[in-house]
Amino acid sequence: MEYLRLNNGVRMPMVGFGTWDIRGKKGKACILEALEVGYRLIDTAQMYDNEDIVGEAIKESGIDRKELFITTKLHQPWASYSKAKKGIEQSLINLKTDYIDLLLIHEPYENALEMYQAFQKASQSGTVRAIGISNFNIAKYESFIQHCNILPAVNQVESHIYYPQFDLKAVMAQHGTQMQAWGSFTEGRKDIFKEALLIEIGAKYHKSAAQVALRYLVQNKVAVIPKSAHKDRMKENIDIFDFELSSEDMDQIRTFDTGSSLFRWY
Numbered sequence: 001m002e003y004l005r006l007n008n009g010v011r012m013p014m015v016g017f018g019t020w021d022i023r024g025k026k027g028k029a030c031i032l033e034a035l036e037v038g039y040r041l042i043d044t045a046q047m048y049d050n051e052d053i054v055g056e057a058i059k060e061s062g063i064d065r066k067e068l069f070i071t072t073k074l075h076q077p078w079a080s081y082s083k084a085k086k087g088i089e090q091s092l093i094n095l096k097t098d099y100i101d102l103l104l105i106h107e108p109y110e111n112a113l114e115m116y117q118a119f120q121k122a123s124q125s126g127t128v129r130a131i132g133i134s135n136f137n138i139a140k141y142e143s144f145i146q147h148c149n150i151l152p153a154v155n156q157v158e159s160h161i162y163y164p165q166f167d168l169k170a171v172m173a174q175h176g177t178q179m180q181a182w183g184s185f186t187e188g189r190k191d192i193f194k195e196a197l198l199i200e201i202g203a204k205y206h207k208s209a210a211q212v213a214l215r216y217l218v219q220n221k222v223a224v225i226p227k228s229a230h231k232d233r234m235k236e237n238i239d240i241f242d243f244e245l246s247s248e249d250m251d252q253i254r255t256f257d258t259g260s261s262l263f264r265w266y
């Protein structure tokens with residue numbers, strides 16, 4: 001596993017395990033498998049209604065808490081200063097931990113700044129190691145940071161070969177905010193695993209299209225959090241650090257960029 005340093009010096013794994021839509025006993029088993037195959041970053045959110053099983057899996061895994069990196073996010077019901085304070089306490093209870101590694105505002109809510117003030121306080125008190133945002137575009141990001149005392153460590157956004165958002169990444173790099181990709185496989189909106197070019201490039205390195213798609217982002221310094229409920233795919237998605245795409249490969253993959261979101265939520 002490779003790590004990067006966030007703008008406050010905290011170390012974050014480049015590849016994490018996404019847990020959207022993973023719930024219940026089966027979900028806990030998936031998280032345990034992910035930990036077993038080597039994932040150390042688990043991405044959850046209050047909106048996913050699964051922080052409890054993330055906390056249980058972490059305890060049951062027996063892995064030292066210090067080796068793990070837990071990201072969670074607060075959404076609309078916690079969108080004020082006092083609500084966000086309560087939301088953080090709730091996440092700590094759900095996750096059965098006394099600190100969160102990375103806490104994000106799930107979407108650019110009207111009261112995002114108020115929420116962020118509670119995040120800043122929590123980061124000063126040590127209950128949260130790093131704070132950030134999610135789904136902020138360039139305009140929203142630039143306006144938001146005007147009012148922050150602590151610059152966001154991470155902005156978690158849609159990013160995949162068809163819409164990598166490298167323009168946003170470049171703007172954020174000027175302020176030390178790390179881009180982390182969600183939907184790096186497009187959540188099934190495109191049949192990325194059958195892209196002929198990715199398969200062709202992968203064949204040179206004995207890697208799959210999925211591994212090439214993730215490697216492309218990671219090589220562009222975008223952190224990723226792919227989700228899979230299958231152990232073989234979990235292993236495949238983390239096994240991307242023993243090869244390097246050539247600059248020609250990178251240029252070819254770049255041609256997939258349409259400049260348009262596949263989700264258009266924001």
Ligand SMILES: NC(=O)c1ccc[n+]([C@@H]2O[C@H](COP(=O)([O-])OP(=O)(O)OC[C@H]3O[C@@H](n4cnc5c(N)ncnc54)[C@H](OP(=O)(O)O)[C@@H]3O)[C@@H](O)[C@H]2O)c1
Pocket residue numbers: 017018019020021043044106134135156157181182183184185186187188193210225226227228229230233234236237
């Ligand atoms: N901040 C936000 O607003 C936001 C939004 C969306 C997601 N997220 C986070 O980002 C994570 C990742 O996004 P996502 O789960 O939506 O989508 P994703 O990672 O783009 O795609 C997941 C899909 O790809 C399949 N898959 C995974 N690895 C594969 C492989 N090697 N070969 C073939 N198929 C494979 C999975 O199927 P199987 O499970 O059947 O293997 C699943 O259907 C989420 O889990 C969540 O933690 C954040």
